[in-house]
Amino acid sequence: xxxxxxxxxLSGILFACGVTGFLIKRNIITIFMSIELMLNxxxxxxxAFAAQWHQLSGQVFVFFVMVxxxxxxxxxLAIIIAVFRTRETLNVDQVNLLKL
Amino acid sequence: xxxxxxxxxxxxxxxxxxxxxxxxxxYTVWLERKVVGHIQNRWxxxxxxxxxxxxxxxxxxxxxxxxxxxxxxxxxxxxxxAPMIAVIFALTSIAVIPFGDWLDIxxxxxxxxxxxxxxxxxxxxxxxxxxxxGIALSGWSSNSKYSxxxxxxxxxxxVSYEIALGLSLVGVIILSGSLSLREIVDAQGGHxxxxxxxxxxxxxxxxVAFFIYLMAAYAETNRIPFDLPEAETELVAGYHTEYSxxxxxxxxxxxxxxxxxxxxxxxxxxxxxxxxxxxxxxWLQALLQIFWxxxxxxxxxxxxxxxxxxLPRFRYDQLMAFGWKFLLPLAIANLVITALVVALRS
Amino acid sequence: xxxxxxxxxxxxxxxxxxxxxxxxxxxxNSALSLIVVMGSLAVEYLLLGAEFVAAVQVIVxxxxxxxxxxxxxxxxxxxxxxxxxxxxxSLLIGIPGMIMGSVLMAWVLITHxxxxxxxxxxxxxxxxxxxxxxxxxxxxxFEVTSILVLIAIMGxxxxxxxxxxxxxxxxx
Numbered sequence: 001x002x003x004x005x006x007x008x009x010l011s012g013i014l015f016a017c018g019v020t021g022f023l024i025k026r027n028i029i030t031i032f033m034s035i036e037l038m039l040n041x042x043x044x045x046x047x048a049f050a051a052q053w054h055q056l057s058g059q060v061f062v063f064f065v066m067v068x069x070x071x072x073x074x075x076x077l078a079i080i081i082a083v084f085r086t087r088e089t090l091n092v093d094q095v096n097l098l099k100l
Numbered sequence: 101x102x103x104x105x106x107x108x109x110x111x112x113x114x115x116x117x118x119x120x121x122x123x124x125x126x127y128t129v130w131l132e133r134k135v136v137g138h139i140q141n142r143w144x145x146x147x148x149x150x151x152x153x154x155x156x157x158x159x160x161x162x163x164x165x166x167x168x169x170x171x172x173x174x175x176x177x178x179x180x181x182a183p184m185i186a187v188i189f190a191l192t193s194i195a196v197i198p199f200g201d202w203l204d205i206x207x208x209x210x211x212x213x214x215x216x217x218x219x220x221x222x223x224x225x226x227x228x229x230x231x232x233x234g235i236a237l238s239g240w241s242s243n244s245k246y247s248x249x250x251x252x253x254x255x256x257x258x259v260s261y262e263i264a265l266g267l268s269l270v271g272v273i274i275l276s277g278s279l280s281l282r283e284i285v286d287a288q289g290g291h292x293x294x295x296x297x298x299x300x301x302x303x304x305x306x307x308v309a310f311f312i313y314l315m316a317a318y319a320e321t322n323r324i325p326f327d328l329p330e331a332e333t334e335l336v337a338g339y340h341t342e343y344s345x346x347x348x349x350x351x352x353x354x355x356x357x358x359x360x361x362x363x364x365x366x367x368x369x370x371x372x373x374x375x376x377x378x379x380x381x382x383w384l385q386a387l388l389q390i391f392w393x394x395x396x397x398x399x400x401x402x403x404x405x406x407x408x409x410x411l412p413r414f415r416y417d418q419l420m421a422f423g424w425k426f427l428l429p430l431a432i433a434n435l436v437i438t439a440l441v442v443a444l445r446s
Numbered sequence: 447x448x449x450x451x452x453x454x455x456x457x458x459x460x461x462x463x464x465x466x467x468x469x470x471x472x473x474x475n476s477a478l479s480l481i482v483v484m485g486s487l488a489v490e491y492l493l494l495g496a497e498f499v500a501a502v503q504v505i506v507x508x509x510x511x512x513x514x515x516x517x518x519x520x521x522x523x524x525x526x527x528x529x530x531x532x533x534x535x536s537l538l539i540g541i542p543g544m545i546m547g548s549v550l551m552a553w554v555l556i557t558h559x560x561x562x563x564x565x566x567x568x569x570x571x572x573x574x575x576x577x578x579x580x581x582x583x584x585x586x587x588f589e590v591t592s593i594l595v596l597i598a599i600m601g602x603x604x605x606x607x608x609x610x611x612x613x614x615x616x617x618x
Contacts, residue, residue, distance in 0.1 A: 001563035002564055003563050006453065009555055009556065012551050013464070013552075016548035017464035024468070024533065024537050024540045025533075029515065033480050036480065036511070037467065040487055043487070044487060047499060048494060051494040051568035056571060056576060057584075064584075066502060068594065070511050074599070075598050075602055077518045077606075078603075093533075219497050222505065225505055226501055226504035229505050229508075236517070255517065
């Protein structure tokens with residue numbers, strides 16, 4: 001029997017790691033992966049609450065979060081490829097001019 | 101059953117299934133060499149043992165004693181891990197594949213399946229999706245042009261055809277109403293019109309889905325006519341160029357284990373699983389069910405090898421166009437028509 | 447008891463993978479640790495009884511989205527990260543800030559959410575029930591997300607395509 005707070009703390013740790021990665025990393029792709037980590041942490045808390053209150057809507061919502069994450073990853077990675085083609089770098093600190 | 105005997109019986113089943121699968125992989129290689137040889141009007145292996153039946157043993161010994169060379173320019177952790185990833189995910193699907201009904205030996209009553217999960221079919225699809233990593237990572241970590249191109253092409257091809265593969269199976273899921281492989285087979289028992297068995301390919305009308313599955317499976321397992329990523333004339337050897345001895349053997353085993361998994365799923369979902377015409381006492385029933393199942397898998401593998409010996413290979417853009425512009429709309433159309441028919445009937 | 451052991455083991459794997467994602471400098475290592483995190487999260491979902499969500503997590507998230515990430519990392523040949531002034535500043539401020547924030551959040555969660563225990567397999571999420579919900583109560587979001595995916599596909603194809611060379615002026 002695992003208390004609900006354990007699941008929430010695990011979800012919080014994953015979310016915090018995601019935010020930390022978003023702040024400290026300089027590679028665009030790694031920043032994007034930290035965003036996916038944040039989304040995963042949130043998914044876990046959705047499923048944990050769904051189990052506690054016996055409502056399947058939580059699990060259905062996780063489904064939607066995954067679909068939106070897939071769409072966002074697709075478009076985001078396409079943008080990254082387009083940025084790389086013009087700027088020749090993946091370091092966010094160097095993509096700081098509006099016009100080359 | 102209590103926990104102790106359950107664990108013991110499960111361990112026996114796991115070891116047996118692994119042993120049978122690995123032997124089947126070795127002898128599928130032998131079968132392929134013989135059949136392709138005969139198609140090309142030559143004998144195939146004949147020297148080692150009668151009909152060359154000990155050839156897989158000789159190959160195994162060769163792979164064990166060959167020099168395992170690690171080129172200096174590779175990214176070592178992934179280079180060593182990638183073939184292991186490929187093999188692990190290729191061998192995992194056997195855990196949810198049922199070979200027959202129940203088996204009662206004395207006090208032990210067990211089903212002929214390692215574990216019957218409610219979502220068995222989704223687990224097979226998930227493990228197939230994870231198998232892409234073995235190929236992508238091996239192509240990248242080898243740090244060479246041919247490997248990278250081969251790995252990228254192979255992963256793009258596998259990801260594209262996974263969609264058509266999954267969609268062709270949804271028609272079967274609608275008909276049987278369950279994702280558990282055992283229940284899908286149970287829904288195909290019996291006969292209609294007297295003697296034609298109620299397999300999904302006849303009674304369920306999934307003949308189009310069967311052909312979509314066949315073609316998507318050839319692309320998933322990187323076999324001719326979809327084997328551009330590992331074609332000798334194009335890319336030296338594609339993603340496994342830089343691998344030698346045991347690691348190469350692991351990729352080889354992974355490819356054939358994937359073929360066998362795909363053949364098992366096709367037999368279970370479209371060709372009626374283990375149902376056969378003969379009856380008998382319960383112990384004979386169990387053996388016969390395993391025999392019918394193996395017979396279907398063998399026919400499927402024979403068709404695989406037959407196609408390999410006969411057809412030329414697709415060019416890469418033809419391959420991708422075929423998967424996205426032909427198979428995917430056809431699979432969706434099959435899904436819509438099956439859903440309509442089931443909804444109108446009930 | 448077994449539930450607690452399994453939860454702790456896979457929870458530790460999740461956290462270790464997440465911290466490894468932060469610590470590694472090469473993006474491919476971060477991608478692989480994220481795949482490990484997603485795999486152990488799938489096991490956590492199974493512990494809560496959400497079998498369909500766990501399978502979809504493996505098939506969609508770990509088996510398709512992360513393949514896309516690994517693809518882009520291989521294509522763009524992303525190398526190891528460099529340490530710039532910006533990254534040192536953010537390390538100095540970001541990590542202590544996040545640790546303080548997460549300790550505060552964990553304290554609030556543990557003191558206020560009580561000790562309601564969730565048993566193993568608490569809410570069996572069989573595909574049939576989820577499909578009932580998805581196609582009846584959540585039909586509008588379902589259709590809207592399918593249009594969203596279509597837009598994302600079109601957008602990705604347009605954004606990642608090689609730019610067409612402009613026609614020179616004096617060409618007939």
